[in-house]
Amino acid sequence: MWYPGHVQKAKRQIKENIKKIDAVIIVLDARAPVATVSFELDIFKSKRKLFVLNKSDLSDEGYNEIWKSEISKTFPVFLHSKHTKRAELVDFVSRNVPPDSRVCVVGVPNVGKSTIINKIVGRHKVQTGAQPGITRGVQWVKIENFTLMDSPGILYAEIFVKEISAKLLLVGCLPFEQVPDDIYELAYEIYREASGDVAALHEKLEEFGRKRGLLRKGGVVDFERSKQLFFKELSEGRFGRFTYDREPELFWKVVERSHNIVDNGDT
Ligand SMILES: Nc1nc2c(ncn2[C@@H]2O[C@H](COP(=O)(O)OP(=O)(O)OP(=O)(O)O)[C@@H](O)[C@H]2O)c(=O)[nH]1
Ligand SMILES: [Mg+2]
Known part of the structure; x- marks a missing residue:
């Protein structure tokens, strides 16, 4: 499916910079922590890892707590949203990385990496946007106690598990125009289960399209x-x-597998 040249380039650039990096902030979408941790963690194998569960203003509050406590069993984790105060985010990073560290912010496309960097820095230093694929190359940003590296979103070259693709679609990490129909159908079923919406996909799109005037x-x-x-x-x-x-149990299986899949960047 979707695997533009820039994702491949991004992995290469991250690998080229890996020796300079002391720690990684892995940004996940709080709505789909398993799907959004499905990328090549093996690149960061020996690095100190911090997790941010982002967009928690869009996920279920009860599950936010469940996920936070699950991940905190092994890693420092911070529940973040666009409403979180900058000082709390900076404090989380400062407490969990040694002074003067170089910290890389990584994650799948559109998960909010650049937004988090801008919040930490306190200024609009790196570009952000509502589609996946906004950041196109690594970029270093220095602040008082540490240096941050923004990176483009990365993904597996092939996502074999359809459910993972469907959830990545649901949280906006894949380009809508390139996703095949079977993934859309599965995504809709997952949405129906989570929301209790009873409409069938066709009915829903008919009603929605009509309401928005999307007519031919x-x-x-x-x-x-x-x-x-x-x-x-x-x-x-x-x-x-x-x-x-x-x-939550699935998370650890995927993390373990993601540490072991080595993508040589050629696929
Ligand atoms: N509701 C909500 N939206 C957010 C949050 N964080 C980021 N966003 C939005 O998500 C979109 C993607 O944000 P970016 O920071 O550009 O994401 P990115 O991970 O850098 O994306 P790429 O560089 O394309 O991989 C933007 O429209 C942000 O405004 C959040 O906590 N809540
Ligand atoms: Mg970005």
């Missing part, structure tokens, strides 16, 4: 546009707060 000649709904806009808005939290990954 003759007044028929343009299902392609309706689908993409519906899923974009869903990923931005417009229809409520949902947590799609609800099995």
Whole structure:
């Protein structure tokens, strides 16, 4: 599926800088911590790891606590959202990395890496945006106690588990126009289960498309546009707060596997 050249380049750039890095902040989406930890953690094998559960304003509050306590069994973890105060975020990083560390911020596309860096820095130093693939190269930003490295979102070259792709779609990490239909269908079923929405996908897109005026000649709904806009808005939290990954035990299995899959960057 989607694997643009820049993801491959990003992995190469991260690997080139790996010796200079003392610690990594792994940014996850609080709605799908398992799906968003599914990338090559082996690159960071021997590094100190901190986790940020981001976009927690869009996930279920009860599950936020469950996930925080699960990950905290092994790693420092911080529940973050756009409402979190800068001082709390800076304090979390400062407490968990040695002074003058060089810290790389990593994660799948669009999870909020650059937004977090800007908050820590206190200024709009690195570019952010509502689509995956905004950051195109590594960028170092120095602040008082440590230096941060922003990096482009990375993904496995092949995501074999459809459920992971579907959840990445639900939280906005994949480009909507390139995702195959079977992944959309699965994503919709996962959304239905989390939300209790009873409408079938076709009905939903018909209703949504009509309401938004996404029509073709003759007044028929343009299902392609309706689908993409519906899923974009869903990923931005417009229809409520949902947590799609609800099995904390799975997290550790995926983390272990992600440490062992070595992508040589050629696939
Ligand atoms: N609701 C909400 N939106 C957020 C949060 N953090 C980031 N965003 C939004 O998510 C989108 C992606 O943010 P970025 O910081 O550009 O994400 P990134 O991980 O750097 O993305 P790439 O560079 O494309 O890999 C932007 O529209 C942000 O405004 C959050 O905590 N809550
Ligand atoms: Mg970015």
